[in-house]
Amino acid sequence: MLSKNTVKFIKTLHQKKYRNLEQKFFVEGEKSVLELLDSDFEVELLLVTASFLEGHQQLIKQLEAEVIIVSQKQLESVGQFQSNDSALAVAKIKVNQYFEYNQNELVIALDDVRDPGNLGTIIRIADWYGIKHLLFSSQTADFYNPKVLQSSMGSFTRVKFFYGNLAEIFNKWDCPVYGAYLGGSNVHQLTKPKPGILLMGNESNGISEELEKFVTDKVTIPGYGSAESLNVAIATAILCDNFRRMSGV
Amino acid sequence: MLSKNTVKFIKTLHQKKYRNLEQKFFVEGEKSVLELLDSDFEVELLLVTASFLEGHQQLIKQLEAEVIIVSQKQLESVGQFQSNDSALAVAKIKVNQYFEYNQNELVIALDDVRDPGNLGTIIRIADWYGIKHLLFSSQTADFYNPKVLQSSMGSFTRVKFFYGNLAEIFNKWDCPVYGAYLGGSNVHQLTKPKPGILLMGNESNGISEELEKFVTDKVTIPGYGSAESLNVAIATAILCDNFRRMSGV
Structure with a gap:
């Protein structure tokens, strides 16, 4: 179940100040969430609709993140999308890491x-x-x-x-x-x-x-x-x- | 003076339905308004701040449009810009006119x-x-x-x-x-x-x-x-x- 505290927490992540404080961010919508799950970002929390869960059971089973099933309306109330019938994920911000220049790269x-x-x-x-x-x-x-x-x-x-x-x-x-x-x-x-x-x-x-x-x-x-x-x-x-x-x- | 009816009228032009009905549209902000005044669009109404008027007196004198001096706050309340300290203009929509293909044009x-x-x-x-x-x-x-x-x-x-x-x-x-x-x-x-x-x-x-x-x-x-x-x-x-x-x- 989606608690009031979780709702409140995700809503704070709309602001840079709180993202920096918590060192966390969120993404929403099917494409972005699937790309996030397929990346090396560390996902901590995943809100999914029942239909998204059904469509991606294998993938979600392997996750170490907390998974909460929510309604489309709940997704839309915590995120910024007007319409979101799939998912929203909270992940850790990566450390701001300097890199050296590789020759031949643009x-x-x-x-x-x-x-x-x-x-x-x-x-x-x-x-x-x-x-x-x-x-x-x-x-x-x-x-x-x-x-x-x-x-x-x-x-x-x-x-x-x-x-x-x-x-x-x-x-x-x-x-x-x-x-x-x-x-x-x-x-x-x-x-x-x-x-x-x-x-x-x-x-x-x-x-x-x-x-x-x-x-x-x-x-x-x-x-x-x-x-x-x-x-x-x-x-x-x-x-x-x-x-x-x-x-x- | 900016009347309530004018405010109401401009606000309806945010919607396509009313733009089509009235055959009018509006633009706002210094750059767009100046480009509009410099074009062959027929301008009917111009809301300007005192400073915009002062900066463009010659241009505005030549206009046949009605000119109303307003405050920045009034401009922002009728338009869609969060910040607008210059002008907003209402002009006539051009007839949807078919054109023939000119050879050598993209x-x-x-x-x-x-x-x-x-x-x-x-x-x-x-x-x-x-x-x-x-x-x-x-x-x-x-x-x-x-x-x-x-x-x-x-x-x-x-x-x-x-x-x-x-x-x-x-x-x-x-x-x-x-x-x-x-x-x-x-x-x-x-x-x-x-x-x-x-x-x-x-x-x-x-x-x-x-x-x-x-x-x-x-x-x-x-x-x-x-x-x-x-x-x-x-x-x-x-x-x-x-x-x-x-x-x-």
């Missing part, structure tokens, strides 16, 4: 990307383009925000990320830093770019002056019409696509 | 793209890539939905669109139809594609069977990782970018 770095939908979409794009590592400035949206997880469409389980001081990291890493700017080189004319860091800036202000110093190549998506700019997630996708096609992979 | 067609954020983002992408014409199936989100207009970032003023039966139009137009599929030809290997229609499907179900018959070229964005799919606006952007770069423009 890494995405985000300088204060604040919108959770943008961050989630960028995680999904990274996963599509086989990018394993992401760097986030400390003011970037919280990875464990339910909207980030939702818009990543399960890809949040397949990327590694580190929140930290990007200037310090760029200083240490010996690789090109491609910065997305409005007035840089046409990315369509970049041939065989070396692997490195693709740096994307804040939605309103772009890349900060502090980080601009580390940018070795300013790149731009050529425009053919009158829009002033592109959304940061859209720009990330187009740049990743150009990098992949031009690296001949 | 047209975007949407088969039931339902999410207003996706539609608005696609309009912004079209404007970035110089695509002037869009076709929407009748179940596609409403162009005049405030969220569509907002996410188009002003680009809604620079595209022409027609809501109608896509099958009938494809039947008439003599040009390739490029359909976005998960199992089509690698778009990176498409060289010098002929201009035509880029057809994007519904968020969950893709392109309908009825329209699949008209697709001359199934195209796919190559994936390098494990994400199952890309968001429809993201995919539209990547495909437009590939078309533009490969047409040698």
